[in-house]
Amino acid sequence: MIKVSELTYSIAGTPILHDINVTLPAGRITALIGPNGAGKSTLLHLISQQIPFDRGRITMGGLDLAKTTAPARALKMAVVGQQLGVASRIRIRDLVGFGRWPYNHGRPTPKDQEKISEALSHFDLIGLQDRFLDEVSGGQRQRAFIAMASAQDTDWLLLDEPLNNLDLHHARCLMTQLREKVDREGKSVVIVLHDLNYAISWADHVVALDKGSIAFEGPLTEVATTDSLSALYRTPVVFGDLAGKPFVQYHR
Amino acid sequence: MPDKRLIWIAGALLAAMALFLIWGLQGKVWFILELRATKLAALVCVGLAIGTATVLFQTLSNNRILTPSIMGFDALFILLQTGLVFALGGFGYAQLSPLRSFALETIVMMGAAVFLFAAILHRTRQDVQLMILVGVVMGLMFRSITAFVQRLMDPSEFTMVQGAMFARFGAVDSGALVASVVLLAGIGLWLWRHHAILDVMALGRAQARGLGLAYDRLQFQMLCAIAALVSVSTALVGPLTFLGLLVASLAHSLMQSHRHQLLLPAAALIAALILVTGQIVFERILQLQSTLAVVIEFSGGLLFLILLARGRIR
Amino acid sequence: MADGRVRHWRAAHPYIATGVGLILLAGLSLFIGVGQLSFAALRDDPQALQLLIISRMPRTLAALLTGASMAVAGLILQLLVRNRFVEPATTGTSEAAMLGLLAVTIWAPSWPILGKMGIAAGAALMGTVGFLALTRRLPPEQPLLIPLVGLIYGGILGAAATFIAFQADLIQYLAIWMNGEFSGVLAGRYELLWLAGGLTLLAYLAADQFTVAGLGRATSLTLGLRYGQVLALGVVTVALVSALVIVTVGMLPFIGLVVPNIVSRIMGDNLRESLPVVAGLGAGLVLLSDMIGRIVRYPYEVPAGTIFGIFGAVLFLRMLLGRRSHA
Incomplete structure (x- = not known):
C-alpha cells in the first residue's frame, strides 16, 4: 500500500494540498475524484516524486519514496501523466x-x-x-x-485522467485491462477520473479531494453516496440503477 | 501646436549636434568643421531613416518587436550591392558616380524588398514568431550569399571596391549623402500627409480594410518607403540590427500614444539623438574608434531579451 | 517471417545509403584540389603520395569528423531542449566558446592548444547553461520563441566578443573562428577533431538515454532515467564538440539544425536507429560543401561554411514555411 502522511505542498505561497493523510490500498483500483483544481494531479505527481514537496512523507510498503532513486522507483511504479x-x-x-x-x-x-x-x-x-x-x-x-x-x-500504475481523449470503446477496454491487472496479477492502480460513472462502475476504493484536502475516502460502496458526491461537486448527483448496474445521474 | 516632449527631444538633438561640431575645435577650423558637418549629417540621416523605417515596419507587421534589420533588410541591401559590383565588374562599378550607384542600389532594393517581404508578410501574418524566424534566417542566408559572391570576385577587384561598398561614419560620400537627404525629405513629406492613414493601418489588415482602406496598395507603398530608408542607413553606415528596436520602444514608452503624428518624429529624433551623443561619448570622451555600432547591438539585444522575458512580446 | 524481413530492410537501407554515399564522396574528395592528383600519379610519384597523406586525407577526415560531430551535437541539443529549431550556433554556445578563446588569447597566448580548447569548452558550457536557464522562463506552448531567444542571446554574446576583439586588435582571429573552412587543414593540425569524433561515439553509447530524455522530464522520471545526469552529459558533449570545431576549423552554422531535422522526418528520433545516419549525413554534407568550395572558384577556394550557409538556410526556410501548422 501507499501511505501518505501529513503531506503539504504549495506553489509560490499558495497552498495546493494541505495536511493530506490517506492510504491507497494495494491490489485495488483507487479512483481519485474531485472538482477541478482540487489537487488530484498534484497528489499523483507528488506520489510519483516528479515534484519535491515541502512537508510530509509518502511510503510504499514501508519504503520512504523520497529516499528511493529514480531507477529503483521505475521498477515499482509506472505513471501516465496528462x-x-x-x-x-x-x-x-x-x-x-x-x-x-x-x-x-x-x-x-x-x-x-x-x-x-x-x-x-x-x-x-x-x-x-x-x-x-x-x-x-x-x-x-x-x-x-x-x-x-x-x-x-510494475506493481503500481498511476494514471492521470487517462480517459480524456479516448472513445467509448477504448475507454471501456482500458478499464477492463486495468481490472484484469488488479484481479489476475494483483497489481494496484490509482486513477484520476472525471466521469463518476466510470468511477462507480470500476473502482474499489475512492479518494475524494476538494480544495486541497481529503473530502472523504474509503471503499467505494461505503463512501460514494448521493449526499457525499452531491456535496463534493456542489451539484445534485442521484444514484440509480440501469439494467442491474449502478448508475449516477448528474447531467440535468 | 507640436507636442512638448517632441520639442524637448528636438532641442536635445540640436544641442548634441552643436556640441559635436564645436567640441575641441582648434587648428584648421574650417577644414575640421566641414569634415564634422558631413559626419554629423550622415549620423542624423541614419538616425532619422532607422527610426522612421522601424515604426513603419512595426505598423505594417502589426507587431512591436519587428524591425527591418531583424527581418534581414540590411543584409539584403548589402547582398544587392555586392551583386551589383559583381554584375558590373569592379571596374564598371567604380566608374559609376556615387550618386548613380546609390540610386541604382536603392531602386533594386525597393524591388527586391517588395517582392520578398510582401510574400513573407502574407505567408506568416498569423504567426509572429514564424515571421521573425524566417526573417532572421533570410538575413543569415543573404550574408552567406554575400560572402559567396565576394569570393567569386577577382581578389584584386574585390579590394578595389571594398572601400566604396562599406562606408563608415568616418568616410561618408557626399554624393550619397545628398541623395539620402532628398529621399528622406520626400518620404517625410509623404508621411506627413498620410500619418492619419497609418494610424488606421496599425489596427491590422482586416480592420483597416473594414474601415475602407486600400490596405494592399498602401502596404506596397510602405514597403517601398522602408526599403528606401534602409538603403539610406545601410549605404551610409552599414547594418545596425538593434538600434531600430531600441528607438521604437523608447518612442512608444515616451509618447504613450498610437498616433503616428507623434510616434514617427519621436522615433526618428531619438535615433538621431542616440547616434550623435553616442558618437560624442565614444569618439571624444572614451577615445574609442568605431565601436558605437557594437555597443548599440549589445544594449539593443539586451532590451529585446528583457522585453521577451517580461512577456511584452506576443 | 516476411514481416520481420521488411522491418530489417527498412532499418538497414538508410545505413547502406549513407555508407555508400560517404565512401564515394571521400574517395572523390581525395582527388579534388589545387594540386593535381591522379591514380596513376600515386603509383609512380612519391610527391603525389605525400600530398595525399599530408593534405588531402587530413582535409577529408576533418570535414567528415566536423560534420558528424556537429550534426550529432545539434540532435542532442534539440532533444534536451525539446525543440526542433535549435543548434549550437543558435543557443549562444558557439559565441560563448569564442569569448572563452578570446580570453585565453589575450591573457595566456602561450597556452597549448588543448588548454585553449579547454577554456573555450568551459565558456561554451556556461553559455549553453545560461541559454537553458533562459528557456526555462519561456512559455512551452510557443516553440519558436526558443530559437528566437537563442539567436538574440547569441547576438549579445557575439557583440561582446566583437567589442573585446576590437579593443584587443584580434578581429581577424574572430573572423577565422566564425568562418568554418578546411583549406588550412594539414596533418598535425586537425587531430583534435578525433576527440569530437570520440564524443560522437560516446553519444551513441548513450543513445537510449537521450531518446528517453527527448520524451520529456516526466516520462524520463517514470522510466527511472537519471534526467539531470543525462542533461549534464548532453550539455557537456555539445559544449566540447562546439569548442573543438571552432578551435580547429571554425564555426559551421546550420549543420546541427538541418541534418537532424531531415533525418527525423524520415527515420524518427529513436537515436539508436537514427544517430548513425545523422552523423553520416552531417559528415557527407560538410564534405560535399567543402568539395564544392574547392571546385566552384578554382583555383581559389570558398569556405565550406559559406557554401553550407546558403544551402542550410534554404533548407531551413523550407522546413519553417512547410511545417504543419500545429508542429
Missing part, C-alpha cells in the same frame, strides 16, 4: 518498448519483446506500431503511453 506532447518523432512500438527500459537499459531480451507485443495488442496498437507518435490522433497517442506504462509491468 501532458503527453512530445517534440521528438518516435515510432509507437519503440515508445512502448521504452517501458522495458528500466529492466534492460537498451538490451531487450525475448521476454521484453513478448511484453511489448502483449502491451501493443492489449491496447489495440498492433496496426499502428510502425507509425510515428506525431502522426496519430490524441487518443491513440494516449493509448501508446498507457501501453508503455503497462509494459513497464
Whole structure:
C-alpha cells in the first residue's frame, strides 16, 4: 500500500494540498475524484516524486519514496501523466518498448519483446506500431503511453485522467485491462477520473479531494453516496440503477 | 501646436549636434568643421531613416518587436550591392558616380524588398514568431550569399571596391549623402500627409480594410518607403540590427500614444539623438574608434531579451 | 517471417545509403584540389603520395569528423531542449566558446592548444547553461520563441566578443573562428577533431538515454532515467564538440539544425536507429560543401561554411514555411 502522511505542498505561497493523510490500498483500483483544481494531479505527481514537496512523507510498503532513486522507483511504479506532447518523432512500438527500459537499459531480451507485443495488442496498437507518435490522433497517442506504462509491468500504475481523449470503446477496454491487472496479477492502480460513472462502475476504493484536502475516502460502496458526491461537486448527483448496474445521474 | 516632449527631444538633438561640431575645435577650423558637418549629417540621416523605417515596419507587421534589420533588410541591401559590383565588374562599378550607384542600389532594393517581404508578410501574418524566424534566417542566408559572391570576385577587384561598398561614419560620400537627404525629405513629406492613414493601418489588415482602406496598395507603398530608408542607413553606415528596436520602444514608452503624428518624429529624433551623443561619448570622451555600432547591438539585444522575458512580446 | 524481413530492410537501407554515399564522396574528395592528383600519379610519384597523406586525407577526415560531430551535437541539443529549431550556433554556445578563446588569447597566448580548447569548452558550457536557464522562463506552448531567444542571446554574446576583439586588435582571429573552412587543414593540425569524433561515439553509447530524455522530464522520471545526469552529459558533449570545431576549423552554422531535422522526418528520433545516419549525413554534407568550395572558384577556394550557409538556410526556410501548422 501507499501511505501518505501529513503531506503539504504549495506553489509560490499558495497552498495546493494541505495536511493530506490517506492510504491507497494495494491490489485495488483507487479512483481519485474531485472538482477541478482540487489537487488530484498534484497528489499523483507528488506520489510519483516528479515534484519535491515541502512537508510530509509518502511510503510504499514501508519504503520512504523520497529516499528511493529514480531507477529503483521505475521498477515499482509506472505513471501516465496528462501532458503527453512530445517534440521528438518516435515510432509507437519503440515508445512502448521504452517501458522495458528500466529492466534492460537498451538490451531487450525475448521476454521484453513478448511484453511489448502483449502491451501493443492489449491496447489495440498492433496496426499502428510502425507509425510515428506525431502522426496519430490524441487518443491513440494516449493509448501508446498507457501501453508503455503497462509494459513497464510494475506493481503500481498511476494514471492521470487517462480517459480524456479516448472513445467509448477504448475507454471501456482500458478499464477492463486495468481490472484484469488488479484481479489476475494483483497489481494496484490509482486513477484520476472525471466521469463518476466510470468511477462507480470500476473502482474499489475512492479518494475524494476538494480544495486541497481529503473530502472523504474509503471503499467505494461505503463512501460514494448521493449526499457525499452531491456535496463534493456542489451539484445534485442521484444514484440509480440501469439494467442491474449502478448508475449516477448528474447531467440535468 | 507640436507636442512638448517632441520639442524637448528636438532641442536635445540640436544641442548634441552643436556640441559635436564645436567640441575641441582648434587648428584648421574650417577644414575640421566641414569634415564634422558631413559626419554629423550622415549620423542624423541614419538616425532619422532607422527610426522612421522601424515604426513603419512595426505598423505594417502589426507587431512591436519587428524591425527591418531583424527581418534581414540590411543584409539584403548589402547582398544587392555586392551583386551589383559583381554584375558590373569592379571596374564598371567604380566608374559609376556615387550618386548613380546609390540610386541604382536603392531602386533594386525597393524591388527586391517588395517582392520578398510582401510574400513573407502574407505567408506568416498569423504567426509572429514564424515571421521573425524566417526573417532572421533570410538575413543569415543573404550574408552567406554575400560572402559567396565576394569570393567569386577577382581578389584584386574585390579590394578595389571594398572601400566604396562599406562606408563608415568616418568616410561618408557626399554624393550619397545628398541623395539620402532628398529621399528622406520626400518620404517625410509623404508621411506627413498620410500619418492619419497609418494610424488606421496599425489596427491590422482586416480592420483597416473594414474601415475602407486600400490596405494592399498602401502596404506596397510602405514597403517601398522602408526599403528606401534602409538603403539610406545601410549605404551610409552599414547594418545596425538593434538600434531600430531600441528607438521604437523608447518612442512608444515616451509618447504613450498610437498616433503616428507623434510616434514617427519621436522615433526618428531619438535615433538621431542616440547616434550623435553616442558618437560624442565614444569618439571624444572614451577615445574609442568605431565601436558605437557594437555597443548599440549589445544594449539593443539586451532590451529585446528583457522585453521577451517580461512577456511584452506576443 | 516476411514481416520481420521488411522491418530489417527498412532499418538497414538508410545505413547502406549513407555508407555508400560517404565512401564515394571521400574517395572523390581525395582527388579534388589545387594540386593535381591522379591514380596513376600515386603509383609512380612519391610527391603525389605525400600530398595525399599530408593534405588531402587530413582535409577529408576533418570535414567528415566536423560534420558528424556537429550534426550529432545539434540532435542532442534539440532533444534536451525539446525543440526542433535549435543548434549550437543558435543557443549562444558557439559565441560563448569564442569569448572563452578570446580570453585565453589575450591573457595566456602561450597556452597549448588543448588548454585553449579547454577554456573555450568551459565558456561554451556556461553559455549553453545560461541559454537553458533562459528557456526555462519561456512559455512551452510557443516553440519558436526558443530559437528566437537563442539567436538574440547569441547576438549579445557575439557583440561582446566583437567589442573585446576590437579593443584587443584580434578581429581577424574572430573572423577565422566564425568562418568554418578546411583549406588550412594539414596533418598535425586537425587531430583534435578525433576527440569530437570520440564524443560522437560516446553519444551513441548513450543513445537510449537521450531518446528517453527527448520524451520529456516526466516520462524520463517514470522510466527511472537519471534526467539531470543525462542533461549534464548532453550539455557537456555539445559544449566540447562546439569548442573543438571552432578551435580547429571554425564555426559551421546550420549543420546541427538541418541534418537532424531531415533525418527525423524520415527515420524518427529513436537515436539508436537514427544517430548513425545523422552523423553520416552531417559528415557527407560538410564534405560535399567543402568539395564544392574547392571546385566552384578554382583555383581559389570558398569556405565550406559559406557554401553550407546558403544551402542550410534554404533548407531551413523550407522546413519553417512547410511545417504543419500545429508542429
